[in-house]
Structure formats: structure tokens, C-alpha cells
Amino acid sequence: MGRLSGKVAIITGAASGMGLAGAQLFASEGATVVLTDVAAEALSRETEAIVDAGGQATSVLLDVADAASWLNVLDHTLKAFGGVDVLVNNAGIQIAKGVLEAELDDWNKVLGVNTTGVWLGMKAVLPHFQQHGGGSIVNVSSIGGIIGGLADGGGAAYSASKGAVRSLTKHAAQWFAKDNVRVNSIHPGAVYTGMAAGLGYTKESISEQYATEIPLPPHVGDPIDIAYGMLYLASDESKYVTAAELVIDGGWSTH
Structure with missing residues (x-):
């Protein structure tokens, strides 16, 4: 028996990085x-690789900032599997521009994916959770929603969007606890993903960059580190946990 046996989980941003690690x-x-x-x-x-490895998986294209796209995902999931037990709102983008450098289009684009996308995802699944005895929602925020400086990567909209996810998580956790719905947030620090690799960074170069900020070697995390946090919050092991902020940052936020 696995830790999530019998559960159906929707994960956004699952084609790469932390979302893919969570799906696997x-x-x-x-x-x-x-x-x-x-x-x-x-x-x-x-998705095909997960199935080839013996897992149960399917895929659906999703624009998290589009309400109709969310309804399509939910409809597909319910028709294919009869229900859903877990939602992981992981999809996110970053535009590294500060308060003065960002344009309105930059701001709206980041907030649309990072915050509106989380709200729309919860709005889509919560009625199902209410009708079927509960569920777990895991919202991936960031330590950029808790502390500033390098933690938000220089992105004002990113910082605002992740802070909003943090607050929205607590709001939903309190309002839907009566329905046995748990809503928690994860706050990653520096994580070495395919996106970082595509920008020319190596794990070693990122580790060196953050050595003075992150006390725990190797000073940068892997996507699987965040995935294990997702797993705990999605599983029944966390049945008495809601509105929690699970910080996975190697000690960065101790500053």
C-alpha cells in the first residue's frame, strides 16, 4: 500500500520541475x-513515462488563469476516475522586475497565473470536495511570500502573488474546514529545476550564489525535496494539518 493509494490527484505545472517531481x-x-x-x-x-513505469496517470492541457480550462480538467477527471481527492496548485511564473521596472502587463500576467490560477483551481474542486466528504489542497507559494530581498528573485509581482497565495490558503483553510477540506501551503526556497538549467545555471553555480543566504548545504534544493512536502500534505498522514506553512528552504528564512 502506497501513501496515496486510492486517491486521485490533480497537479498543475506538472510537465517539469517541482510539479513533475510531485506527479512522479x-x-x-x-x-x-x-x-x-x-x-x-x-x-x-x-505522462507517458509515468505510465510506462507502472503508474496510473493521464494528462490534460490547462491554462490555470482560465476558468473554462479548469472546468474542462475537472470534467475530464470526474469522467475518467469518478472523483478527485487532492489538488496541488503548483504552476507559476516569474518576471524579474521590481516595483519601478515592471509594467502593468507584467504585473497582470504574473498575478494571473500565480494567484488567480490558485483561486480558480480551488473554486473548481471545492464544490466536489464539499459533496464527497473532503479533500486536500496544496498551494505552492514561496519564501518570497514571506521574506524579501533575493528571496523573491527581484520580482515585485512574484512577491505579491506568492504572498497572496499564502493568505488565500489560510482564508480557504478556515472557511472549508467544516467540510473536512484541508488547505496548506508550501514555501520553497532556491530549487534547481529544468528552468534554471535552461538559463545556463548549474547546481554548483546556484549553490555558490546562495551560500551566504542558505545555511544548509548544498545551499540549493532539488524538485524532489518539494515533492515530498506535497506528498505529506496530500496524504492522510496530515489529516490534522490545515492552514500550515511548510517552509522548505534550507534555512534561508532564518535570516
């Missing part, structure tokens, strides 16, 4: 996983 881990722990993303080719490839 969830499948290995017995969940049926619905991977969603806007990157069609990578999404199809990674």
Missing part, C-alpha cells in the same frame, strides 16, 4: 495522477 512521486505512492500544464509536448512525454 504521487504515482509511485499509488495515486492516480492528472498532470496538467500548457506545455503540450513535455506534458504528453512525461
Whole structure:
């Protein structure tokens, strides 16, 4: 028996990085996983790899900032599997511009994905959770929603969006606890993902960059480190945990 046996989980931003690590881990722990993303080719490839490895998975294209797209994901999931037990709102983007440098379009784009996308995801699944005895929502925020400086990567909109996710999580946790719905947030620090690799960074270069900020070696995390946090909050092991902020940052936020 896996830690998520019998559960159906929707994960956003699941074609790469932390979302993909979560999808792979969830499948290995017995969940049926619905991977969603806007990157069609990578999404199809990674879903197929999970199935080839013996996991139960399917994929649906999703623009998290679009309400109709969310309803399509939920409809697909309910028709295919009869229900949903877990939602992981992981999809996010960053535009590294400060308060004075960012334009309104930059601001709206980041808030649309990082905050509106989380709200729309919860809005889509919560009625189902209410009708079927509960569920778990895991919202991926950031330590950029808790502290400033390098933690927000220089992005004013990113910082605001992740702070909003932090507050929205607590709001939903309190209002839907009566329905046995748990809503928690994860706050990653520096994580080495495919996006970082695509920008020319190595794990070693990121580790060196953050050595004075992050006390715990190797000073940068892996996507699986965040995935294990997702797993705990999605599983029944956290049945008495809601509105929690799970910080996974190597000690960065101790400053």
C-alpha cells in the first residue's frame, strides 16, 4: 500500500520541475495522477513515462488563469476516475522586475497565473470536495511570500502573488474546514529545476550564489525535496494539518 493509494490527484505545472517531481512521486505512492500544464509536448512525454513505469496517470492541457480550462480538467477527471481527492496548485511564473521596472502587463500576467490560477483551481474542486466528504489542497507559494530581498528573485509581482497565495490558503483553510477540506501551503526556497538549467545555471553555480543566504548545504534544493512536502500534505498522514506553512528552504528564512 502506497501513501496515496486510492486517491486521485490533480497537479498543475506538472510537465517539469517541482510539479513533475510531485506527479512522479504521487504515482509511485499509488495515486492516480492528472498532470496538467500548457506545455503540450513535455506534458504528453512525461505522462507517458509515468505510465510506462507502472503508474496510473493521464494528462490534460490547462491554462490555470482560465476558468473554462479548469472546468474542462475537472470534467475530464470526474469522467475518467469518478472523483478527485487532492489538488496541488503548483504552476507559476516569474518576471524579474521590481516595483519601478515592471509594467502593468507584467504585473497582470504574473498575478494571473500565480494567484488567480490558485483561486480558480480551488473554486473548481471545492464544490466536489464539499459533496464527497473532503479533500486536500496544496498551494505552492514561496519564501518570497514571506521574506524579501533575493528571496523573491527581484520580482515585485512574484512577491505579491506568492504572498497572496499564502493568505488565500489560510482564508480557504478556515472557511472549508467544516467540510473536512484541508488547505496548506508550501514555501520553497532556491530549487534547481529544468528552468534554471535552461538559463545556463548549474547546481554548483546556484549553490555558490546562495551560500551566504542558505545555511544548509548544498545551499540549493532539488524538485524532489518539494515533492515530498506535497506528498505529506496530500496524504492522510496530515489529516490534522490545515492552514500550515511548510517552509522548505534550507534555512534561508532564518535570516
